């Protein structure tokens with residue numbers, strides 16, 4: 001199986017889950033299906049990204065973004081895909097692990 005160029009991991013740990021990560025996951029799944037991105041995006045979940053105080057947290061190609069909502073998650077994914085960007089999106093919140 002070919003590796004997919006965009007690895008998206010959403011935290012589904014209890015803290016992020018209570019802050020809406022399930023809804024974010026569902027919106028990303030819908031976006032991938034609508035845009036026919038299944039061959040480009042590997043979507044996975046995690047149980048904690050050690051950013052519990054700042055969640056919901058998503059990671060796109062090893063860059064972790066905190067304080068994400070549905071709109072921000074889709075904007076970030078869209079920017080990464082359409083610029084083929086593997087680096088942090090300037091102006092958006094991203095962080096190193098804090099816990």
Ligand code: FES
Nearest residue numbers: 011013016049051
């Ligand atoms: S539960 Fe999401 S970062 Fe810990």
